[in-house]
Amino acid sequence: xxxxxxxxxxxxxxxxxxxxxxxxxxxxxxxxxxxxxxxxxxxxxxxxxxxxxxxxxxxxxxxxxxxxxxxxxxxxxxxxxxxxxxxxxxxxxxxxxxxxxxxxxxxxxxxxxxxxxxxxxxxxxxxxxxxxxxxxxxxxxxxxxxxxxxxxxxxxxxxxxxxxxxxxxxxxxxxxxxxxxxxxxxxxxxxxxxxxxxxxxxxxxxxxxxxxxxxxxxxxxxxxxxxxxxxxxxxxxxxxxxxxxxxxxxxxxxxxxxxxxxxxxxxxxxxxxxxxxxxxxxxxxxxxxxxxxxxxxxxxxxxxxxxxxxxxxxxxxxxxxxxxxxxxxxxxxxxxxxxxxxxxxxxxxxxx
Numbered sequence: 001x002x003x004x005x006x007x008x009x010x011x012x013x014x015x016x017x018x019x020x021x022x023x024x025x026x027x028x029x030x031x032x033x034x035x036x037x038x039x040x041x042x043x044x045x046x047x048x049x050x051x052x053x054x055x056x057x058x059x060x061x062x063x064x065x066x067x068x069x070x071x072x073x074x075x076x077x078x079x080x081x082x083x084x085x086x087x088x089x090x091x092x093x094x095x096x097x098x099x100x101x102x103x104x105x106x107x108x109x110x111x112x113x114x115x116x117x118x119x120x121x122x123x124x125x126x127x128x129x130x131x132x133x134x135x136x137x138x139x140x141x142x143x144x145x146x147x148x149x150x151x152x153x154x155x156x157x158x159x160x161x162x163x164x165x166x167x168x169x170x171x172x173x174x175x176x177x178x179x180x181x182x183x184x185x186x187x188x189x190x191x192x193x194x195x196x197x198x199x200x201x202x203x204x205x206x207x208x209x210x211x212x213x214x215x216x217x218x219x220x221x222x223x224x225x226x227x228x229x230x231x232x233x234x235x236x237x238x239x240x241x242x243x244x245x246x247x248x249x250x251x252x253x254x255x256x257x258x259x260x261x262x263x264x265x266x267x268x269x270x271x272x273x274x275x276x277x278x279x280x281x282x283x284x285x286x287x288x289x290x291x292x293x294x295x296x297x298x299x300x301x302x303x304x305x306x307x308x309x310x311x312x313x314x315x316x317x318x319x320x321x322x323x324x325x326x327x328x329x330x331x332x333x334x335x336x337x338x339x340x341x342x343x344x345x346x347x348x349x350x351x352x
Contacts, residue, residue, distance in 0.1 A: 053084030054258050060092035060100065060109055064290055066298055067135045067213070067243065067305055068110055072289045073280055074269035083261040101125040104250035108262040112243045113325045114163045117334050119346055124249045126348040129263055130241035130318040132305035134232020136167050137216030139209050139225045141201060146208070146228060149175030151185045156197040156206040159190050164210035167237070169332045171229055174236045179332050201225065213301055214294070221297070232304060236328070240321045252348060263350050270307035277302045319347040 057080075061071040071089065074080050080087035092100065098115070100106025102124045110131055119125050140146050146153075149172045157165040165188055169179035178185040189206055191197035194215045201209040202224055209219075219225035231237035245266065247259045273280040281299050285292050292298045308316060323343035329335040335342065 052081070052086040054086070054255075054261060056086045056088055057107060057258070057262070058088050058090050058105070059262075060097050060106055061089045062091040062289070066284070066290050066292075066301055067132060068289075069273055069280060069284055069302060069305075070131070070266040070269040070307060071110065072284055072287060073273055074265040076283050076287060077269060077272060079265040079268045080262070083265045085258075085261055085265065098123050098125075101246060101248045102250075104248045104254070107248050107251040107255075107258060109246050110243060110266075111246055112163045113329065114166065115244075115246055116322075116326060116329055116342070116346070120335055120337055120342065125246045126249050126252060127244045127318065127322055127346050128247045128252070128259060128348050128350050129245040129267075129313065130308060130316060130321060131243040131245055132241065132307050133239065134230060134237070134242055134304070135213045136164055136231050136242065137211060137213070137227050138168060138171065138229040139198075139201065139211065139216045139219050140207065140228045141204075142224065142226055144207070144226075144228075149177040149186075151177055152187075153177075153208055154187045154189060154206040156189050156191050156200055156209040156211075158192070158194065158197075158210075158212070160188055164212065165190075166329065166332070166334060167231060168208065168210040169334075170236060170328045173328075173331050198225070214297055217297055217301070218294075221294075232306075240324055241316070241318060244318070244322070247348070249348075260350055264310070267308070267310045267313060271309035271311070273302060274307055274309065314351055319343050319349070322347050 059071060059075075061068055075087050075089055092106070094111075094114070097106055097109050097111070098118050101109065102122075108128075112135075115123075115125065153172075155168050157168060159165065168188070172179040172186055181188075189200070191200065194211050197206070197209050197211060198215060198219050200206045201219075208228060209215075209225075211219075216225075216227055216230075220227060229237075231242055245263060247262075252259045277299050280302060281292065281295060284290050285295075290298075320343075323339045326335055326337070326342040326346075327339035330337070330339055337345075
């Protein structure tokens, strides 16, 4: 039985690696579709930069994640070009993105609240908008009777300190169980490969697997697991942006029009994705941005992300979400700044 399960899991490895979450590790972001990078650079190189108001702008977006679709679509549908941006999509790991935001070489990226602690530590970046809801799930075996946090759980994560770790920690703390290692009430086990993490769940080595989309859905569709927490729908995450757009404060201060143009282009792309999820997926697959085996699942995930648009962006309080997650991270010891003060310092409203 284990051999059959392992075969099934390995067969889904390409999909899992390609449709990773917004907070991919350095390894995954450096090993994503080189074809996309070459295609983007080639397309951009053929244009005359003099035709673009803002010239050539590198945007580190090629990490293979499906939820990064707005940047792919903004590039492919020409929304960046319409905004005067000669966009060049590149691949970069988390550390490179942080450094680029700090010195202004990277004007604009998408990412989750893992950036918060880096900003508190001095990275000169700001949140300029919310991106979407949910891209991480906590799953358990089908025979598990777990419905809420209890002590002595073994929880699989992609890395200790990473976003799945923070999500699981927030869930524990809100359920009355300490996530702090010194308290010894929960154990976190890191797995660099999400498929191995799921196998550990099936084998009983861990009680809960905190995984990026689409691994949770794949586990459920295989009949081997059920969803315990979907952060797009379940408390304490429901209705709150998990992923944001970040801008370099240096660039925002020196060239606010560029940041506004970049943000406007992705908002336009998000509206188009909401209206055309099937066509969006086709463009993403054809462009090699993500390798997708289960197209129905991928299309459903695009729809579930419920991207905001230029018409709906003011309907949701992004700053309140920044403050909420800042408080949650404060509770588990990942931030020390007062949450309201952090949100005031970190959020820049481009819609005013």
